[in-house]
Amino acid sequence: MSEKILIIGANGQIGTELVTTLRGIHGAEQVIASDINNPAYAIRHSGPFEFANVLDKDNLHHLFQKHQPTQVYLLAAILSATGEQKPKLAWDLNMNGLLHVLDLAVEFNVAKVFWPSSIAVFGPNSPKQNTPQYCVMDPNTVYGFSKLAGERWCEYYHAKYGLDVRSIRYPGIISWKAAPGGGTTDYAIHIFHEALKTGTYESFLSANTMLPMMYMDDAIRATISLMDAPAENISIRSSYNLAGISFTPEQLAEKVKEHMPEFTITYADNDPRQAIADSWPQSIDDSTAQRDWNWQPEYDINALADTMLKNLKNTLVL
Numbered sequence: 083m084s085e086k087i088l089i090i091g092a093n094g095q096i097g098t099e100l101v102t103t104l105r106g107i108h109g110a111e112q113v114i115a116s117d118i119n120n121p122a123y124a125i126r127h128s129g130p131f132e133f134a135n136v137l138d139k140d141n142l143h144h145l146f147q148k149h150q151p152t153q154v155y156l157l158a159a160i161l162s163a164t165g166e167q168k169p170k171l172a173w174d175l176n177m178n179g180l181l182h183v184l185d186l187a188v189e190f191n192v193a194k195v196f197w198p199s200s201i202a203v204f205g206p207n208s209p210k211q212n213t214p215q216y217c218v219m220d221p222n223t224v225y226g227f228s229k230l231a232g233e234r235w236c237e238y239y240h241a242k243y244g245l246d247v248r249s250i251r252y253p254g255i256i257s258w259k260a261a262p263g264g265g266t267t268d269y270a271i272h273i274f275h276e277a278l279k280t281g282t283y284e285s286f287l288s289a290n291t292m293l294p295m296m297y298m299d300d301a302i303r304a305t306i307s308l309m310d311a312p313a314e315n316i317s318i319r320s321s322y323n324l325a326g327i328s329f330t331p332e333q334l335a336e337k338v339k340e341h342m343p344e345f346t347i348t349y350a351d352n353d354p355r356q357a358i359a360d361s362w363p364q365s366i367d368d369s370t371a372q373r374d375w376n377w378q379p380e381y382d383i384n385a386l387a388d389t390m391l392k393n394l395k396n397t398l399v400l
């Protein structure tokens with residue numbers, strides 16, 4: 083059966099790359115990109131695009147009716163740092179957007195739904211090292227507890243309505259094609275831009291803040307592997323832990339210096355994102371993803387730094 087795939091929140095950091103990859107696999111006409119904002123050139127000119135606000139259920143209903151998707155990816159969200167500035171809006175979008183999509187997926191018999199969660203579901207009392215799939219979870223950001231509640235809703239719709247909904251707790255995603263969307267791990271993207279533009283960078287996180295990260299190609303590959311896995315292999319219907327690489331700003335700066343010896347880094351005091359980072363895990367145990375759908379990351383910190391610098395050198399207007 084040929085797939086009809088609807089991607090909501092397609093213009094963002096992850097959507098931009100997911101749309102392109104899925105259009106390459108399934109054919110451009112089979113992948114409908116949708117967002118509340120104007121799409122980038124690459125999205126608009128490579129296949130169908132629809133404006134839609136995920137909070138407008140009638141609008142969304144029309145989209146499902148028109149396209150009868152077999153798969154839906156919901157990427158529209160407000161991320162961790164922006165969520166702390168707009169807590170009620172973050173709750174509304176992250177929660178009601180998800181509930182609208184889950185309801186419509188049941189109504190229109192959508193075969194599979196993907197919705198990303200985040201390492202932000204963990205909190206200050208979760209184990210910091212090799213954080214397990216199941217442990218104390220006391221997120222203290224609106225973003226984190228909206229994602230944790232979202233995971234509960236996903237598991238509930240699977241149990242109650244048989245909806246085949248699948249999810250990953252993404253770590254910080256590093257990429258160069260589209261700008262990051264206001265998260266706590268964005269420093270690990272800004273550093274490459276500033277290194278190339280000015281040769282120096284002020285990190286908003288402290289030198290030794292270790293966080294779980296992943297290069298975009300690994301994140302896209304993980305997402306598609308999970309969606310392609312046989313339903314009987316999927317043992318987790320809330321959201322899978324997923325690990326790539328863990329590093330600190332200081333370690334990443336050292337990698338930049340290997341390419342650009344003159345690069346310098348400084349560290350800001352008292353940035354509000356530090357408290358968010360301090361409440362998150364430093365590394366993740368993803369053994370269930372490895373077992374259920376053969377997950378293995380490919381990018382280490384060297385490959386990540388090489389790829390970021392090589393591509394940004396060619397695309398940044400310096």
Ligand SMILES: NC(=O)c1ccc[n+]([C@@H]2O[C@H](COP(=O)([O-])OP(=O)(O)OC[C@H]3O[C@@H](n4cnc5c(N)ncnc54)[C@H](O)[C@@H]3O)[C@@H](O)[C@H]2O)c1
Nearest residue numbers: 091093094095096118135136158159198200252254255263
């Ligand atoms: N990027 C990361 O590092 C990361 C890490 C963990 C989880 N995630 C999750 O992955 C998903 C995608 O993240 P991203 O980094 O691409 O985010 P992003 O902020 O870059 O993109 C989100 C997109 O949603 C759109 N949008 C906002 N409000 C909308 C609405 N009302 N209706 C329709 N579209 C709307 C925005 O225009 C934007 O294009 C989110 O759920 C996010 O929480 C991302």
